[in-house]
Amino acid sequence: IPQAFRAASRSIRPLPVAAAPRFLTPMQVRLLSDDTRTAIDKAVASSPVVLFMKGTPEKPQCGFSRASIQILSVQGVDPEKFTAFNVLEDSDLRSGIKEYSEWPTIPQLYVDKEFIGGCDILMTMHQDGTLRNLFEEKGVLVPPEGEISSESPK
Amino acid sequence: MSQSLTPMEDAMRAKLTESLNPTTLEIINDSHLHSHHKAMAGVTSKETHFRVIITSPAFQSKPLLARQRMVNTLLKEELAQEGGIHALQLKTRTPEEEDRMKAKEAEQ
Numbered sequence: 001i002p003q004a005f006r007a008a009s010r011s012i013r014p015l016p017v018a019a020a021p022r023f024l025t026p027m028q029v030r031l032l033s034d035d036t037r038t039a040i041d042k043a044v045a046s047s048p049v050v051l052f053m054k055g056t057p058e059k060p061q062c063g064f065s066r067a068s069i070q071i072l073s074v075q076g077v078d079p080e081k082f083t084a085f086n087v088l089e090d091s092d093l094r095s096g097i098k099e100y101s102e103w104p105t106i107p108q109l110y111v112d113k114e115f116i117g118g119c120d121i122l123m124t125m126h127q128d129g130t131l132r133n134l135f136e137e138k139g140v141l142v143p144p145e146g147e148i149s150s151e152s153p154k
Numbered sequence: 155m156s157q158s159l160t161p162m163e164d165a166m167r168a169k170l171t172e173s174l175n176p177t178t179l180e181i182i183n184d185s186h187l188h189s190h191h192k193a194m195a196g197v198t199s200k201e202t203h204f205r206v207i208i209t210s211p212a213f214q215s216k217p218l219l220a221r222q223r224m225v226n227t228l229l230k231e232e233l234a235q236e237g238g239i240h241a242l243q244l245k246t247r248t249p250e251e252e253d254r255m256k257a258k259e260a261e262q
Contacts, residue, residue, distance in 0.1 A: 104226055104233040120244050121218045
């Protein structure tokens with residue numbers, strides 16, 4: 001199990017060859033191992049805005065993941081403050097994040113290490129303005145061109 | 155009684171109705187829209203992708219995340235099983251929210 005999961009949006013290096021299969025009992029498969037939990041802790045803390053998705057921001061592999069990336073882009077989330085993790089690259093991450101978040105599906109958005117929700121929730125929050133409020137509060141948006149930010153980012 | 159062609163949908167409807175007493179419950183099967191996707195290769199179930207629109211007073215004063223978690227918990231088995239629900243889109247509202255939405259739509 002890797003020490004930390006590779007960030008999909010930053011890495012262009014070839015992926016490591018999958019390790020030899022480990023045979024896990026059904027009981028072990030359901031429980032989140034300490035190593036995986038620690039690796040996910042790190043992933044969740046890697047940026048103010050973290051999206052666990054299928055595929056990459058450039059090439060999403062699922063309509064719901066694509067929609068989520070589009071929302072983040074329209075909202076104007078600062079790429080410097082954003083990391084995406086591709087669960088299709090790593091089956092430990094794919095199953096681990098579902099246990100970790102206690103949420104059955106991908107994509108999953110974390111802001112400031114707090115689980116916000118999946119695509120539906122993002123869509124609703126995007127439409128009713130609460131997503132913008134959240135991003136402004138957390139200071140994760142790209143400042144508008146030509147304007148000097150009146151507050152320093154938190 | 156003959157075998158249902160939609161056992162997954164039946165189970166979903168039964169569980170959601172029993173626990174949430176919804177005033178509106180729509181379960182829409184979108185599986186056919188996704189069956190050609192690579193991820194669905196080899197899957198024989200015709201009940202993999204669903205949209206659920208549900209109005210229930212049980213959602214009162216609960217934030218979105220909590221509402222969705224309620225539904226996820228009720229459908230835990232169906233989501234966890236092999237060949238079970240692969241994708242679930244949820245619209246969760248209270249009766250008041252649904253009324254407000256309908257009023258807004260009527261204005262437009």
